[in-house]
Amino acid sequence: NAGVTQTPKFRVLKTGQSMTLLCAQDMNHEYMYWYRQDPGMGLRLIHYSVGEGTTAKGEVPDGYNVSRLKKQNFLLGLESAAPSQTSVYFCASTQDRHRNYGYTFGSGTRLTVV
């Protein structure tokens, strides 16, 4: 049981390049989320999905796009990377509508934009 798997784990981009971060979960969870974590701050929600084919904006969505074409996968895209997007990105998922069991987080993707 892999849980939530994020790829890649590390990436260095040049300003203006694009990339896609992949989040895959094998727990049949409905709800999936992308967060970013910056030094000295808690996690902030970028985008989220309440099910296959759905996406919605979170707290800090600018500069990012997402897609949820398959229930198990949630993709985060950066169309034109900027240094301000240097961060650690975490994907999370949950099945329980009432969140009784909390959220499962992936191991993170450390992205540096130079």
Place this chain on the structure above:
Amino acid sequence: ELKVEQNPLFLSMQEGKNYTIYCNYSTTSDRLYWYRQDPGKSLESLFVLLSNGAVKQEGRLMASLDTKARLSTLHITAAVHDLSATYFCAVGEGLSNFGNEKLTFGTGTRLTIIP
């Protein structure tokens, strides 16, 4: 806008001592989560608190929730070195009629246990 404040931000304590981390939040919510994060690692779920007065314990950690005071505490009893980590609280806030919610995180408390 929901604000979540943790204190202290940094805590250095000796093994065997007791201490409490505080999590205050600014709007009504009855869903509070505690996570642990080791350096370079992901977040590990510690406690899910879903109602006023909820208290949960696991080993040397105990978490409680007072929704009227908008306060949760994480109490550490007889600290051991293995508890060194950053601890985050997160408050659940409803997003839509689908029962979805978003988590608003505190800034974290970096706990260092000194042998």
